[in-house]
Structure formats: C-alpha cells, structure tokens
Amino acid sequence: MEIALLGGTGDIGEGLALRWAHDTDHELVIGSRDAERAESKAEAYAAELDSRGRDADITGADNATAAAGADVIVLAVPAYHLADTIDAVADDLDDGAVLVTPAVGMKRDEDGFHYNRPGVGSVTELAAEAAPESAPVVGAFHNLPAGRLANLDADLGIDTAIVGDDGDAVETVTAVAEEIEGLRAVDAGPLANAPEIEAITPLLINVAKHNDGMHDLGVRFE
Amino acid sequence: MEIALLGGTGDIGEGLALRWAHDTDHELVIGSRDAERAESKAEAYAAELDSRGRDADITGADNATAAAGADVIVLAVPAYHLADTIDAVADDLDDGAVLVTPAVGMKRDEDGFHYNRPGVGSVTELAAEAAPESAPVVGAFHNLPAGRLANLDADLGIDTAIVGDDGDAVETVTAVAEEIEGLRAVDAGPLANAPEIEAITPLLINVAKHNDGMHDLGVRFE
Numbered sequence: 218m219e220i221a222l223l224g225g226t227g228d229i230g231e232g233l234a235l236r237w238a239h240d241t242d243h244e245l246v247i248g249s250r251d252a253e254r255a256e257s258k259a260e261a262y263a264a265e266l267d268s269r270g271r272d273a274d275i276t277g278a279d280n281a282t283a284a285a286g287a288d289v290i291v292l293a294v295p296a297y298h299l300a301d302t303i304d305a306v307a308d309d310l311d312d313g314a315v316l317v318t319p320a321v322g323m324k325r326d327e328d329g330f331h332y333n334r335p336g337v338g339s340v341t342e343l344a345a346e347a348a349p350e351s352a353p354v355v356g357a358f359h360n361l362p363a364g365r366l367a368n369l370d371a372d373l374g375i376d377t378a379i380v381g382d383d384g385d386a387v388e389t390v391t392a393v394a395e396e397i398e399g400l401r402a403v404d405a406g407p408l409a410n411a412p413e414i415e416a417i418t419p420l421l422i423n424v425a426k427h428n429d430g431m432h433d434l435g436v437r438f439e
Numbered sequence: 440m441e442i443a444l445l446g447g448t449g450d451i452g453e454g455l456a457l458r459w460a461h462d463t464d465h466e467l468v469i470g471s472r473d474a475e476r477a478e479s480k481a482e483a484y485a486a487e488l489d490s491r492g493r494d495a496d497i498t499g500a501d502n503a504t505a506a507a508g509a510d511v512i513v514l515a516v517p518a519y520h521l522a523d524t525i526d527a528v529a530d531d532l533d534d535g536a537v538l539v540t541p542a543v544g545m546k547r548d549e550d551g552f553h554y555n556r557p558g559v560g561s562v563t564e565l566a567a568e569a570a571p572e573s574a575p576v577v578g579a580f581h582n583l584p585a586g587r588l589a590n591l592d593a594d595l596g597i598d599t600a601i602v603g604d605d606g607d608a609v610e611t612v613t614a615v616a617e618e619i620e621g622l623r624a625v626d627a628g629p630l631a632n633a634p635e636i637e638a639i640t641p642l643l644i645n646v647a648k649h650n651d652g653m654h655d656l657g658v659r660f661e
Binding site (some may be wrong): 326328329331332374375378403404405406407409410412413414416418419420421423425426427428431434435436437438439 | 479548550551553554596597600625627628629631632634635636638639641642643645646648649651653656657658659660661
C-alpha cells in the first residue's frame with residue numbers, strides 16, 4: 218500500500234513515517250509544501266531506518282505529488298492548514314483514496330490547554346467538509362505522544378480512536394494503524410463522534426504539566 | 440475521615456461506597472432524598488462487605504443529614520440534580536467540607552453519545568457556581584466504569600483526572616481516590632480544565648458500543 222504523509226516533516230508525521238517504515242513494508246511518501254524539505258526529511262528517516270537494518274521505501278515530494286497515487290493520505294498538518302492542504306491536493310487524489318486527519322484545535326489560557334471546537338463540530342468534520350466527495354475522510358491518530366512515536370526504542374502501549382462514515386475507509390485505516398507495534402485502533406463510530414476524541418489532546422498536555430514523571434502521554438481505553 | 444455519598448444509591452455512588460468500604464477505614468454515609476432508601480442500600484453494602492469478612496462503617500440518611508459533619512461529600516447525582524442537591528445540603532455543610540462532583544452532561548443522537556457542555560464551561564464548574572463559598576469544589580471520578588467499580592472482584596487499573604482551584608481540597612480528594620486499589624489519581628489542574636475530562640465519558644460509551652469485547656470502560660493516561 219502507498220501511504221502519503223502530508224506534513225510528514227512535522228512531529229506526528231515524522232513519528233508515523235518512522236513507525237510504518239519500521240513495522241511494515243508500505244511505500245511511504247513524505248509530503249511538504251516545500252519538496253526539497255520533504256526529500257531531505259525522507260532521506261533522514263531512511264537513514265534512521267538503515268541504522269536499524271531496515272531498507273525502508275521512503276521518498277519525499279511536494280504535497281500534491283505525494284498525494285497522487287497514494288491509497289491513504291495522512292493530513293499531518295495543523296488544523297488551520299487542513300482545508301488549504303486538502304484544496305492543494307484534491308485534483309491529484311486517486312478515486313477512493315482515503316484522507317486521514319489527526320489534527321486537533323486547541324487554545325491556551327492561564328488555566329491550561331483547552332479544546333477549541335470548530336463550528337462544524339470538530340476538526341475531523343472540517344476535513345470532511347473540505348474533501349472532495351470521492352475521498353472518504355477518517356479521523357485517527359489524534360491523541361498520540363509525538364516524541365515516543367518518533368522514538369523507535371520507545372514502547373507505545375496506547376490506543377487510537379478511529380471515526381468515519383465510510384466503513385471500507387475505516388477498515389483500511391484501522392488495519393494500517395494496528396500494523397504499528399503497540400498501537401491499538403478502537404472504533405469510535407461515525408465522524409460526528411470526533412469532538413470527544415479531539416478534546417483528549419489538550420487534557421493530555423494538562424495532565425503532563427501537573428504530574429511529575431508523566432509527559433508525552435497517550436491514552437488507553439480499558 | 441467521614442465521606443458522604445449523596446446519590447450513593449446510584450451506580451457510581453454504589454461503586455465508590457463499596458470500594459472505600461473495602462479498601463479503607465473511612466466512615467461512610469450513603470445519602471439519598473429518601474432516607475429509608477439510603478438506609479436500606481447502606482445495609483446491603485454492609486452485608487456485601489460482611490460476606491468478604493470486612494466490618495464496614497456504612498450508614499444511610501437523607502442527603503442533608505449525610506452531608507452534615509462529613510469531610511468529603513461526593514455528589515453522585517445526575518448533572519440536572521447537581522445544583523438542587525447542593526442547595527439542599529448547603530446549610531448543613533461543615534466549614535471547609537470538600538464537595539466532589541463526578542457528574543457529566545451527555546446527550547444522545549443517532550450517531551452516538553456526545554458531551555453536552557453547559558454554558559458555564561462544564562458540569563464541574565456548574566457545581567462550583569452552586570456551592571457555598573466555604574465549600575471548595577473538586578471534579579473527580581468522571582470516567583469510571585460503574586459496573587467494574589461496584590464489582591469488588593474486578594481489577595480497576597484505571598485513572599481518574601482531578602481538577603480543582605483549592606490545593607488542599609485537591610490533595611484531600613487525591614488521597615481518598617488513591618486509597619481505592621487500582622485507581623490512580625492524576626492532577627489535571629484548575630476547575631477550568633474540567634470540560635475535556637467530562638467529554639471522555641460519552642467517548643467511552645461510543646467505544647464500548649463499536650468494539651467487541653470492550654465494555655464498561657475506563658481510561659488510562661500513559
């Protein structure tokens with residue numbers, strides 16, 4: 218399977234790229250608005266894998282080129298770049314390509330981090346509104362600890378809650394999520410159930426701030 | 440310490456009462472609007488503990504009598520009864536008695552359960568607005584699996600996120616929470632950080648609905 222990681226030079230994108238490169242044989246394309254930056258990151262990831270004896274299939278390209286031909290496109294960009302990024306690649310998507318959004322909207326005040334819920338209901342639903350009809354949107358990877366994800370020596374032991382209205386797309390994303398060792402995908406139902414997942418991310422930051430020895434947290438449902 | 444459980448005849452109240460009776464020597468008072476119902480539940484809990492060789496100190500009373508003299512008062516009532524319940528006991532509270540609210544507002548539609556956030560920010564903050572100034576409010580026990588909590592043979596292995604603006608009150612509630620075996624209390628900061636905790640409860644219900652073998656879920660930050 219070909220997986221594109223748009224914003225694959227940022228922290229969650231990097232972690233997912235390294236984990237898939239390490240744990241699977243999928244073809245990975247790192248996307249960025251800056252093709253050179255994407256290529257250089259892809260080389261760095263490949264070198265990291267090479268140092269662990271893995272001959273990974275990772276290349277870099279501008280976002281539209283990365284998205285073209287991919288089966289799964291992860292939109293690992295900040296919430297405020299989500300609609301722009303989808304617009305930039307919409308014409309290049311294969312029919313039935315699955316768009317995956319891990320973005321969360323947050324705001325910070327003197328009390329801590331808070332979920333900044335968009336008017337349409339969630340950032341995940343914002344992506345669904347921006348996406349072409351031929352491309353089903355799935356919400357996943359919202360609450361992952363970026364540092365541990367990108368550290369291939371760290372155990373995960375965490376969950377990712379997945380939402381989507383297209384059963385086949387949810388199945389595809391669930392499968393690639395579970396291929397990451399230590400990550401369990403749980404089905405949280407339709408896209409409309411995304412807000413409660415997105416809201417966990419600011420809580421994880423607040424908990425990390427207030428508890429010694431807890432940092433870079435994920436969540437587990439049990 | 441004396442702990443009153445108002446609404447201690449309902450599911451979360453029952454679970455907390457049984458756990459504290461089993462794992463600690465605190466004096467427990469079950470409160471209800473109906474004193475007879477509270478007394479009969481208290482007897483049932485005591486009998487359950489007796490069958491396990493524990494001589495528990497559990498009595499029942501109407502809510503105001505239960506709250507009077509208690510150091511910690513858990514408001515284990517539905518969100519829509521929270522303000523009424525606080526009003527009914529406010530005059531009987533000891534100075535410095537800590538009010539604990541585990542209530543969450545939810546609504547259900549065809550997609551699933553959703554967090555129904557009150558205008559003041561959270562149900563926890565609703566309790567703080569209704570409480571007399573002498574009684575600090577702490578949010579805790581929002582995301583507990585009621586069935587497992589009330590089943591003394593079940594292992595917990597879960598977290599409860601605690602919020603509050605009064606450091607001493609947070610410390611008191613953290614201590615009694617951690618006395619329950621298998622429950623870890625994590626500090627999530629001030630009361631203003633409650634919404635993201637309350638929002639987890641509907642998500643746990645959605646996840647339980649959509650995943651075979653997952654039910655009566657709690658959450659763990661790790």
